[in-house]
Amino acid sequence: AQRVTQPEKLLSVFKGAPVELKCNYSYSGSPELFWYVQYSRQRLQLLLRHISRESIKGFTADLNKGETSFHLKKPFAQEEDSAMYYCALSGDSGGYNKLIFGAGTRLAVHP
Amino acid sequence: DGGITQSPKYLFRKEGQNVTLSCEQNLNHDAMYWYRQDPGQGLRLIYYSQIVNDFQKGDIAEGYSVSREKKESFPLTVTSAQKNPTAFYLCASGLGTAYNEQFFGPGTRLTVL
Numbered sequence: 575a576q577r578v579t580q581p582e583k584l585l586s587v588f589k590g591a592p593v594e595l596k597c598n599y600s601y602s603g604s605p606e607l608f609w610y611v612q613y614s615r616q617r618l619q620l621l622l623r624h625i626s627r628e629s630i631k632g633f634t635a636d637l638n639k640g641e642t643s644f645h646l647k648k649p650f651a652q653e654e655d656s657a658m659y660y661c662a663l664s665g666d667s668g669g670y671n672k673l674i675f676g677a678g679t680r681l682a683v684h685p
Numbered sequence: 686d687g688g689i690t691q692s693p694k695y696l697f698r699k700e701g702q703n704v705t706l707s708c709e710q711n712l713n714h715d716a717m718y719w720y721r722q723d724p725g726q727g728l729r730l731i732y733y734s735q736i737v738n739d740f741q742k743g744d745i746a747e748g749y750s751v752s753r754e755k756k757e758s759f760p761l762t763v764t765s766a767q768k769n770p771t772a773f774y775l776c777a778s779g780l781g782t783a784y785n786e787q788f789f790g791p792g793t794r795l796t797v798l
Contacts, residue, residue, distance in 0.1 A: 580727075583725065606784055608786065617789045617790065617791055617792075618728075618775065618789040619788075619789065620786040620787075623784070623786065625784055660727060660728065664784070671716070671735075671781055671782055672718070672730055672733055672743065673718075673728075673730070673787060674730075675720075675727040675728040675729075676727055677725060677726055677727040678727045
């Protein structure tokens with residue numbers, strides 16, 4: 575079964591501390607993975623996708639197929655990083671593409 | 686102003702009533718999606734459509750119905766058969782391929798009284 579697991583509901587850190595939001599997935603094929611973010615009073619939006627291998631707002635995520643993980647990392651958290659973060663897996667369902675989301679992790683960065 | 690819009694922002698419904706949530710996009714996207722967002726459960730897919738006049742059930746389609754008569758529009762009807770309809774509903778659109786992102790609307794909060 576296709577599944578995305580985010581084990582932490584809440585991650586609370588101080589400004590300047592490193593951040594790692596965990597994401598594990600279950601998928602039989604070759605996965606396409608994404609991180610979406612929802613800031614307070616804003617729309618859900620794409621943060622980054624693994625295929626791009628990019629760093630957005632200082633965040634990076636590496637796909638580890640051996641551990642079936644796609645953890646989101648940032649070396650120094652900022653207060654403006656406080657938001658809800660969702661890991662998502664793009665899965666094929668009979669030729670139709672759809673996203674499967676994890677339950678989300680709320681990141682709270684304190685001054 | 687390009688983008689994806691949802692209306693209304695807040696919606697109240699009495700038990701036993703059907704209600705329709707609007708979703709419109711002018712991004713020329715082929716694919717459109719409806720999700721339900723509940724605290725602690727993330728986003729769950731209700732219905733999705735890859736092209737006009739075609740749509741597929743998602744993981745929690747029971748009690749919901751959709752139509753896709755125009756590329757720009759993908760309305761969702763919450764029927765009286767939906768046991769627990771009070772939730773935040775998100776509409777999204779995209780190119781429909783595995784690598785492409787989905788663009789989300791602002792959402793509609795439905796409350797059943």
